Amino acid sequence: MRDPNLPPRLRRPERWFDTEAFAQPPEYQFGNQGVGLVCADGRINFNCSLIRSFHVSEKKQLQVRGEFFNLPNHPNFGNPGRTFQGPGFGIVSSARPGRQVQMGMRLTY
Numbered sequence: 001m002r003d004p005n006l007p008p009r010l011r012r013p014e015r016w017f018d019t020e021a022f023a024q025p026p027e028y029q030f031g032n033q034g035v036g037l038v039c040a041d042g043r044i045n046f047n048c049s050l051i052r053s054f055h056v057s058e059k060k061q062l063q064v065r066g067e068f069f070n071l072p073n074h075p076n077f078g079n080p081g082r083t084f085q086g087p088g089f090g091i092v093s094s095a096r097p098g099r100q101v102q103m104g105m106r107l108t109y
Helices: none
Strands: 050-053 062-071 100-108
Touching: none
Parallel strands: none
Antiparallel strands: 050 062, 062 100
């Protein structure tokens, strides 16, 4: 039994872990791999909001806001395929969205 986790410098979405470290156990026998053996990519997420309020008159207020999701635009990959001998075994085929910017204005009176 060997560690299927590749060093970070060798990981790519096409080959996230060493798929050759796994083998089908003999018929009517259990395998010897543990649960939670393969590590997925962590998540780095930094959200930021900039909000500014302006008093237009005594009873009116204008609020301008900008919201930034995943501000550094870091790729957050999904989990690799885990079905042994399946077509996507060891392949990361999804990712969370990149940077998103949302702007808005609100007038209260």
